[in-house]
Amino acid sequence: MIRSMTGFGRSSGQLDSCLFTVEMKSVNHRFLDIHLKMPKQLMNMEDKIRKLISKSISRGRIEIYINVEGDFLTSKTIQVDWNLLDQYVSSLQQIQKRFSIEDNLSLQHIISLEGAIHIQEDTISNNTLEKGILELVNTAVKELLVMRKIEGEHLASDLNQKLTLLSQINHQLEELAPTVVENYQDRISKRVSDFISGKIDENRILTEVALFADKADINEEITRIHSHIQQFIDSLTSNEPIGRKMDFLVQELNREANTIGSKANDSQIAKNVVELKSIIEKLKEQVQNIE
Known part of the structure; x- marks a missing residue:
């Protein structure tokens, strides 16, 4: 899991x-x-x-x-930096001599000199x-x-629900895909007929429709979405860390949804793509927390 x-x-x-x-x-x-x-x-x-x-x-x-x-079991030792202390004392003596200062250097002064004496706590052994x-x-x-693991089980349950919704929407897209070209052919035939009073060049219409059908074909994207969803479902039962893989699959799902949205000139498909992307965004949020 x-x-x-x-x-x-x-x-x-x-x-x-x-x-x-x-x-x-x-x-x-x-x-x-x-x-x-x-x-x-x-x-x-x-x-x-x-x-x-x-x-x-x-x-x-x-x-x-x-x-x-x-x-706590520790070992403390006093560390004296003799080289630094020698420099301190020498400098202080020079200052005394230069400015004729009578004050004597005491042990208290030496202890307070920064870095000269410190206590070291050794690590345990x-x-x-x-x-x-x-x-x-x-x-x-x-x-x-x-x-x-408990949190992961909740995530898996939620992801399964969202993947089921994705599959349902993708199936609807699969059913709508053939109607896009049919509807386009009807629309273009009607427009041409209106312009030329019923005389229609069938070959011209078919050529135009064929070009549109090639550009608007979303079957490949639908097939890939099916594949990504199945890989997602298979990953939910894996005992290996699959967070990165799921993150990649979410990116691919979003890419396919964007491609469908840009290809299909159909209001119903556009509506399904919006729902598709909404669910994918929720998947992305959940996947961010999977190991």
Whole structure:
């Protein structure tokens, strides 16, 4: 069954005396676009998290939030930039000497010097904790997929209804197609007859009608619409991501409808084309959210 690109997943668990919560939400996107928001101590896990998600999801904008409550396992170290500090002290001493400043350089001054001293928090390297976090992410992914599948079932039902309407209108066009040429022949015969008092050059009429019939022939477009609709229906039962294929089929359906509208010089066909394009536009809106 098809899957929607809209969904939400959540999981939480106690790991190393901390409560970890993973929340994921997804919306439609042309490609797989993953955005992670998590403590910087977990940044070394980013690639593994992305790979885990991409195994199950092929399209959509995925936003992941990983929150931690409690004393998180981190390693903090003080880093001193000695080269920068040497430059600071040397410059300060020169300033004192140049301007005869008596104030002594204190430890408080040194600590406040920008970039000279900073605290570094190292990323985690706990395999057990990392495994637990990945399991929470995987659980959230599964929950998100369940919602995307449910949404996909609703989309499939709606698409089936619209495809049924498309088939009905296309069948009406198929029935109307032969009458376009017949009606044109009647109209042109009547006009010529009115002008020449009943004397009609049948060969001239038939030639004119044949030219019109060639230009106004919509059978090829009708056949292609039938084919596109059938491909659409077949795709609804596919287990593979078919959003891009459906998007292409919608474009083709719209192209055929436009061609019919420009070819057929008939008010009833024009009315059916308007209905056809209206349904295709609704299909397009729905297809935008299919994986």
